[in-house]
Amino acid sequence: MKLRLPLTAIRTKMLALFVSLVTLFVLLSGFVWYRLTTSRLEREIASRLLSVAELGRTNFSVDLVDELVRSAREISPAEYGQRYTYRSALNKIENLQASSQAKAIHIFDRHLRILASTDTTLVPGYVYPLLRSYRPELEAVFAGRGQASVRFEDEEGKVYQSAFAPLFGRDPAAADAAAPSSTGDIATEASVIAALGVDLNVAYLDILGEFKRTTVTITLLGIAVAILAGLVFARTLTRPLTDLVASAQRMERGDLGAPVEVRSGDEIGYLGAAMEDMRQGILRRDKHLRTMLAGVAHEIRNPLGGIEVFATLLRDELTEDDERRQHLKKIILEVHHLKTIVNEFLVYARPRQPVPEPFSLNAVVEDLRFLLAGELAEKELDLLMDMGGEELHVYADGDQIKRALLNLTRNAIQASRRGGTVELRARRGGERVRIVVKDHGAGIAPGDLALIFDPFFTTKGSGAGLGLSIVKSIVEENEGEIAVESAPGETTAFSIALPAARGAADRFRSAGAPPGAPLAGHSAAS
Numbered sequence: 001m002k003l004r005l006p007l008t009a010i011r012t013k014m015l016a017l018f019v020s021l022v023t024l025f026v027l028l029s030g031f032v033w034y035r036l037t038t039s040r041l042e043r044e045i046a047s048r049l050l051s052v053a054e055l056g057r058t059n060f061s062v063d064l065v066d067e068l069v070r071s072a073r074e075i076s077p078a079e080y081g082q083r084y085t086y087r088s089a090l091n092k093i094e095n096l097q098a099s100s101q102a103k104a105i106h107i108f109d110r111h112l113r114i115l116a117s118t119d120t121t122l123v124p125g126y127v128y129p130l131l132r133s134y135r136p137e138l139e140a141v142f143a144g145r146g147q148a149s150v151r152f153e154d155e156e157g158k159v160y161q162s163a164f165a166p167l168f169g170r171d172p173a174a175a176d177a178a179a180p181s182s183t184g185d186i187a188t189e190a191s192v193i194a195a196l197g198v199d200l201n202v203a204y205l206d207i208l209g210e211f212k213r214t215t216v217t218i219t220l221l222g223i224a225v226a227i228l229a230g231l232v233f234a235r236t237l238t239r240p241l242t243d244l245v246a247s248a249q250r251m252e253r254g255d256l257g258a259p260v261e262v263r264s265g266d267e268i269g270y271l272g273a274a275m276e277d278m279r280q281g282i283l284r285r286d287k288h289l290r291t292m293l294a295g296v297a298h299e300i301r302n303p304l305g306g307i308e309v310f311a312t313l314l315r316d317e318l319t320e321d322d323e324r325r326q327h328l329k330k331i332i333l334e335v336h337h338l339k340t341i342v343n344e345f346l347v348y349a350r351p352r353q354p355v356p357e358p359f360s361l362n363a364v365v366e367d368l369r370f371l372l373a374g375e376l377a378e379k380e381l382d383l384l385m386d387m388g389g390e391e392l393h394v395y396a397d398g399d400q401i402k403r404a405l406l407n408l409t410r411n412a413i414q415a416s417r418r419g420g421t422v423e424l425r426a427r428r429g430g431e432r433v434r435i436v437v438k439d440h441g442a443g444i445a446p447g448d449l450a451l452i453f454d455p456f457f458t459t460k461g462s463g464a465g466l467g468l469s470i471v472k473s474i475v476e477e478n479e480g481e482i483a484v485e486s487a488p489g490e491t492t493a494f495s496i497a498l499p500a501a502r503g504a505a506d507r508f509r510s511a512g513a514p515p516g517a518p519l520a521g522h523s524a525a526s
């Protein structure tokens with residue numbers, strides 16, 4: 001059974017968890033840091049604005065304030081703008097603005113009527129409605145306490161922050177609703193009849209904006225670093241797991257050669273060691289089984305040889321018309337078949353290491369035609385050989401490859417319908433030679449495709465089921481690959497790719513040997 005594991009799952013989960021936790025932390029701390037710093041900055045700005053307002057108020061005597069409030073109330077704005085008192089007040093706040101770098105400074109009465117302003121868009125004598133948004137601050141100011149507003153933004157994103165200081169006067173008409181002041185340095189009968197407001201300079205806002213941008217950049221950088229660190233972290237932690245999965249997949253493919261190497265001092269390491277023990281156990285059992293099988297096959301092969309010899313002797317002693325001769329012929333045929341199976345068992349049970357050498361594939365393929373002539377003729381089959389019109393040289397164990405191709409072609413013959421064609425094609429592609437054995441026979445059921453390379457899997461009454469498992473191990477031992485494609489009821493094509501022997505073949509040609517002859521004796525080069 002093929003396991004389809006989502007191999008990145010744990011890594012992805014770890015990464016997601018790590019990154020989301022760190023992101024949450026970075027975002028939260030960024031937010032808290034931003035809020036804390038801006039509120040501190042806000043408080044500092046407020047206190048600075050307030051001290052500018054308090055400083056400004058000392059320039060305005062009770063008489064001046066009285067005069068300003070009265071004339072703004074009694075005469076028209078146009079006339080008021082011409083007054084000396086107004087000019088002197090404007091001069092004072094302009095000087096204050098220049099020394100404090102405030103955005104604007106205004107003085108206004110309890111009706112929010114502008115008495116003087118450094119903002120040229122505000123006409124003196126007229127009410128400045130925006131001041132209404134500072135209601136709580138103004139209530140405190142007209143009660144005699146200097147007050148700074150909080151920072152706020154309007155819909156257009158413009159930021160406002162101001163501070164206000166009370167201005168005292170004695171004008172009874174202006175102070176009708178005002179409570180008497182308790183401030184010691186002002187005459188007791190004086191009350192707050194106007195106020196001085198200082199607006200925040202945009203430069204401070206720039207600092208805030210820049211601070212916001214810096215915080216966002218640092219937060220984003222923090223998240224990026226978290227993702228990077230998370231990747232490295234998840235990779236390091238899951239590497240032993242990935243190695244373990246790779247080992248399990250190798251074992252699942254039947255490749256028990258490579259040891260399970262997981263160096264990790266935790267549970268994963270323990271699992272790796274357990275898997276390695278398991279692998280060695282399977283190898284030991286496999287070896288034991290093969291030895292047993294080889295012993296049995298060997299014991300059977302010898303008497304079979306004797307039976308064959310004596311049956312042949314007996315047959316030869318009988319005359320042609322003796323009907324017992326036919327019986328003996330059948331015995332000899334069956335014994336021959338048994339011997340083939342026993343030989344397969346032996347090859348499977350005692351695999352030998354390949355001895356790679358450059359050899360001519362064309363010569364091997366010609367041998368096949370000769371070896372399979374009887375089986376081909378019996379089913380009236382045509383063997384089509386197509387080597388692309390050239391001599392192909394392979395670097396592998398020639399005898400083993402011949403055995404593999406023999407098995408594949410024999411299977412193809414067995415699967416073919418009488419009178420059909422078996423195709424054997426080979427082509428060179430880069431450093432590989434690809435050989436395809438194709439038949440137009442029964443095909444392989446999709447459910448069987450994953451099983452056909454397993455030892456002892458057969459759908460034939462008389463087969464041992466060892467042919468393809470031998471083919472597969474031969475191809476893999478010779479650094480090749482094998483693949484199969486089949487359309488049930490139509491065709492089956494086995495293709496194997498083997499290392500090409502270009503260098504050796506070239507040397508061989510230059511030595512003047514005839515093409516097609518085996519290249520044994522030449523050293524490997526591919």
Ligand SMILES: Nc1ncnc2c1ncn2[C@@H]1O[C@H](COP(=O)(O)OP(=O)(O)OP(=O)(O)O)[C@@H](O)[C@H]1O
Nearest residue numbers: 411412415443452458459463464465466467468492
């Ligand atoms: N060309 C083919 N067309 C259809 N089925 C095939 C073909 N080649 C192999 N098979 C299927 O794969 C199975 C295994 O093949 P394999 O050669 O290993 O064993 P076998 O031919 O049954 O027996 P053995 O080769 O040991 O005599 C076959 O029994 C058959 O079902």
Ligand SMILES: [Mg+2]
Nearest residue numbers: 407411467468
């Ligand atoms: Mg077979």
